[in-house]
Amino acid sequence: MITIESLTKRYGTFTAVDQVSFTAQPGRVTGFLGPNGAGKTTTMRVMVGLTEPTSGHVHILGRPFAALPNPGREVGVLLDASAQHAGRTGREILTIAARTMGLPKDRVGAMLDRVSLTEEEAGRRVRNYSLGMRQRLGIATALLGDPEVLILDEPANGLDPAGIRWMRDLLREFADQGGTVLLSSHLLHEIEVIADDIIVIGNGRIVAGGTKQELLASTGTLARAADPAALAHALEASGIVTTVADGAVFADADLPTVGSTAFAAGIPLTELRTADGAGLEEMFLELTAESQRDSITYTEGAVA
């Protein structure tokens, strides 16, 4: 289990991560989705003690990373697959990591098998690896200590569709055995394919969260008004759960209910339609558009 509470990271006056809170549960794959620069890497670096937070806490298996007795055996981390020593072979990298963690040598061969790197590939220097091979090696390193928790930053980068399916199966198996997986991506489709739970971050703030089924549900209504906050407030006052993303209000209610509630509150709508399961996609597309920073509203109750 990973618990992030009110995490904030500022660089000077710039807030890279703003009051981020969420939980990654054991037995589940949690996807951390956000466009480039949203704050995913910064959040993950704070999780594993590489970046000091401005405020807030992260607990992994109930403790801060630095307080874990043998972090390598408890948390498998892949933050940058290209950061491996280019002059060493894949097998050498794993062997050194295994020695550092006090693991038996046969663990190296087992992990190479697990990530489908052949003998010949394991003997090649990493500088000659494709990005996909580096990701596989990075995942082998993360799995080496047989950890309970995996933290993987963009692990599907560079994998072809078959590679993404392979990773989905590997992470599924890991979670089915009770492990906690947190993986980030800037691609909605990748997260849809791999994750059970999805946390969406935009411009440093969490804008949505829940199970994949909840977030991709084909029910719900998208509405727009000149004052989206007032519309969201009126809907919430009628007991309708809403999420606001850059002017679009996603309401967990049918179209007539949203229309009549807005009408009763005297709020003219500029758009009203069934979300058609596109709520998450639409929200995400808007997040990826530029200059959204100050217009995203975090709605209490929309985040797991």
Ligand SMILES: Nc1ncnc2c1ncn2[C@@H]1O[C@H](COP(=O)(O)OP(=O)(O)OP(=O)(O)O)[C@@H](O)[C@H]1O
């Ligand atoms: N050391 C730093 N100093 C100043 N700004 C930083 C620093 N590290 C990150 N940032 C800024 O914080 C923001 C979040 O960056 P981060 O790398 O966490 O985003 P990300 O979601 O991982 O993006 P990507 O998908 O592009 O990797 C960016 O605007 C980035 O430029």
